[in-house]
Amino acid sequence: MTDAAVEARVTTVGGAATWKGLIVQPAAIAAVLAGFLVWLNLAPLTASERSTLDPASLWGSTLEHLSLTFVAASIVLVIAIPLGVLLTRPALRRLRGPVLFIANFGQAAPAIGMIVLLAMLITSGYWASIVALVIYAALPVLRNTVIGILGVDSSLVEAGRGMGMSAASVLFRVELPLAVPVMLAGIRTALVLLVGAAALAAFVNGGGLGLLITTGVNLYLFSVLISGALLIALLALTIDWLGRVVEHVARPKGL
Amino acid sequence: MSESAVSRPSTGTISGKSIVLDNVTKQYPGQSSPAVDGVTLEIPAGKIVMLVGPSGCGKTTTLKMINRLIEPTKGRIVLGDEDVTSIGGDELRRRIGYVIQAGGLFPHMTVAANIAIVPKMLGWDKGRIAARVDELLELVSLDPAQYRDRFPKELSGGQQQRVGVARALAADPPVLLMDEPFGAVDPITRQRLQDELLSIQEEVQKTIVIVTHDFDEAVKLGDWIVVFTEGARIVQYDTPERILAEPANAFVENFIGSGAGLKQLTLRRVGEVTLADAVTVHAGEAAASAIEKMERADHNHVVVLDDRERPVQWLSRRQLARLDTLTDVPEDKLPVVGQGATLNDALDTMLVSSAGAALVTGRRDVFLGVITVETVMDAITAARASAAASIGGPVGTNSDAIPTVAPDAPTSAGSSMSQAHDD
Numbered sequence A: 001m002t003d004a005a006v007e008a009r010v011t012t013v014g015g016a017a018t019w020k021g022l023i024v025q026p027a028a029i030a031a032v033l034a035g036f037l038v039w040l041n042l043a044p045l046t047a048s049e050r051s052t053l054d055p056a057s058l059w060g061s062t063l064e065h066l067s068l069t070f071v072a073a074s075i076v077l078v079i080a081i082p083l084g085v086l087l088t089r090p091a092l093r094r095l096r097g098p099v100l101f102i103a104n105f106g107q108a109a110p111a112i113g114m115i116v117l118l119a120m121l122i123t124s125g126y127w128a129s130i131v132a133l134v135i136y137a138a139l140p141v142l143r144n145t146v147i148g149i150l151g152v153d154s155s156l157v158e159a160g161r162g163m164g165m166s167a168a169s170v171l172f173r174v175e176l177p178l179a180v181p182v183m184l185a186g187i188r189t190a191l192v193l194l195v196g197a198a199a200l201a202a203f204v205n206g207g208g209l210g211l212l213i214t215t216g217v218n219l220y221l222f223s224v225l226i227s228g229a230l231l232i233a234l235l236a237l238t239i240d241w242l243g244r245v246v247e248h249v250a251r252p253k254g255l
Numbered sequence B: 001m002s003e004s005a006v007s008r009p010s011t012g013t014i015s016g017k018s019i020v021l022d023n024v025t026k027q028y029p030g031q032s033s034p035a036v037d038g039v040t041l042e043i044p045a046g047k048i049v050m051l052v053g054p055s056g057c058g059k060t061t062t063l064k065m066i067n068r069l070i071e072p073t074k075g076r077i078v079l080g081d082e083d084v085t086s087i088g089g090d091e092l093r094r095r096i097g098y099v100i101q102a103g104g105l106f107p108h109m110t111v112a113a114n115i116a117i118v119p120k121m122l123g124w125d126k127g128r129i130a131a132r133v134d135e136l137l138e139l140v141s142l143d144p145a146q147y148r149d150r151f152p153k154e155l156s157g158g159q160q161q162r163v164g165v166a167r168a169l170a171a172d173p174p175v176l177l178m179d180e181p182f183g184a185v186d187p188i189t190r191q192r193l194q195d196e197l198l199s200i201q202e203e204v205q206k207t208i209v210i211v212t213h214d215f216d217e218a219v220k221l222g223d224w225i226v227v228f229t230e231g232a233r234i235v236q237y238d239t240p241e242r243i244l245a246e247p248a249n250a251f252v253e254n255f256i257g258s259g260a261g262l263k264q265l266t267l268r269r270v271g272e273v274t275l276a277d278a279v280t281v282h283a284g285e286a287a288a289s290a291i292e293k294m295e296r297a298d299h300n301h302v303v304v305l306d307d308r309e310r311p312v313q314w315l316s317r318r319q320l321a322r323l324d325t326l327t328d329v330p331e332d333k334l335p336v337v338g339q340g341a342t343l344n345d346a347l348d349t350m351l352v353s354s355a356g357a358a359l360v361t362g363r364r365d366v367f368l369g370v371i372t373v374e375t376v377m378d379a380i381t382a383a384r385a386s387a388a389a390s391i392g393g394p395v396g397t398n399s400d401a402i403p404t405v406a407p408d409a410p411t412s413a414g415s416s417m418s419q420a421h422d423d
């Protein structure tokens, strides 16, 4: 999506102030990225630094990183959203506390430990990382799904049922649409968490931009280490920005 | 029975169905006593029945058991001649309009989409739905072109409530349930919405059950009022007139609050009382001939009408003496009330003008006669007497209301009800 196209869509949704905010972020990201690329071309790098920071391998690591992020995110969505919805149904209200506690625990547990632990059980470093990332990032989506749905005015649910809408129809046509803004915020938070945590996959041969950091640490190549950290941060900011744009565009009209 | 005091001028035909709650009980789990304790209540077709009572007495629970938003623990609910106690709740609710406080509109849907929900569920085609939406917006006094595509947040509270009523009427259900529908709007808007509901009801003639906290609202809107106490025990089920004139006990008296007499004034319309004559003259006549007419009739005032028989001036002998010819320049602060106004409004108009009387107009503001303070007093005395007499008769309210065939005679009333369920 080009900036201009995004800008045009955003103006129709939010006010001037909101879309201004949405332009500043990608502009800053682009400026830093440009600076990095200039530095990469001009800096006096050693041969081993140059080979690790070769644009083709950087691009490959970025794609791996995105793959880790999005595959984990998709699994999180598929698990956490339906689970969150179920936890708001009166019949399962009692499970809400315990399940959220477990999800909290998943996020609080050190992600690095979890990845290494899982790598002992799952031979593929990539999939071990995915499982750990899913456990790590499920909480914000789960919690925001629950909060978003519980935040819907209960009188609206009653009005819907009172008109003869079934419970499922009220869920899909009233509760979920109205919970969308809160749920999207949770998904964006999860994605940003995932971009950061996906760096740890490199410890178990899961790939991604974390490789630059582990290489930098192991071989004392600080420029490589910093490059890795910088690229991950830029990726996180980009995804955060994309999330904000989606939140603006997908916000139900009339709210 | 003082039937005349109950019936309102009606233009439409009754499209409502009667509702019978037959020994209905709701026991919430974990509570010592039932929230609704064996209520038997017949709600006549095409009438407005108001449920009133102190907070927590079970009004909402009773109302929601009619459309089974709350499942009764025990008892039967009959809609028209159909026992609906065990049919699917969703299907039942599509046939019963439901209005909640503040309208309960879905904020992410336009006004039209909100109104279209039930017709869509019932599988109406697009054209029919669109036509119905416009028709309903007209009915609730909102211009369809202006409002149908708005979102609820772009409406005032009163307008939202109107759309809420339109939505409930969308599929033309025979029954309308309302839980404190006007509780969230300011007093002036509330009055207007109440008046509108009455004029809509004249047209649609639904069976309407309304829960309210506001006894004045119950008096104004209700054909019948149910006064509940704890556990939805019926203390009195009667017309507003009779509840005001003959409260069943101190509890009801307390609930009515002060000013029962003044409240009765809101029950009668100017058009229902006998008006006094007046001497009328037309603009353009000579003042001298007006004075002559006045003296012949032995009156002290004349009413000047314009060429369409609308009152423009009300002149005393002294004012006439100063004039040559009569003009049709409208007089400031002329005390005029329409024949649809309540006696309460009329009295208010009289007290504000110094005249101690007011001019009454009918359709197209045509002059009908004069209403005086004495007329109001006589009317209210007569109303009290007839309400009291209908109770003090040899049969008593319960038994004379028992024949369930009479569509406007609820079966249950007062003490015998609670006795029946005390055992």
Ligand SMILES: Nc1ncnc2c1ncn2[C@@H]1O[C@H](COP(=O)(O)OP(=O)(O)OP(=O)(O)O)[C@@H](O)[C@H]1O
Pocket: B028, B029, B031, B035, B054, B055, B056, B057, B058, B059, B060, B061, B062, B213
């Ligand atoms: N879902 C529920 N679970 C348990 N108890 C309830 C529930 N709903 C209502 N009650 C109880 O039942 C009784 C009647 O409640 P209800 O809502 O019918 O009162 P109400 O007359 O409508 O009161 P208000 O005028 O305050 O709205 C109250 O004592 C209330 O605490």
Ligand SMILES: [Mg+2]
Pocket: B059, B060, B061, B211
């Ligand atoms: Mg209530």
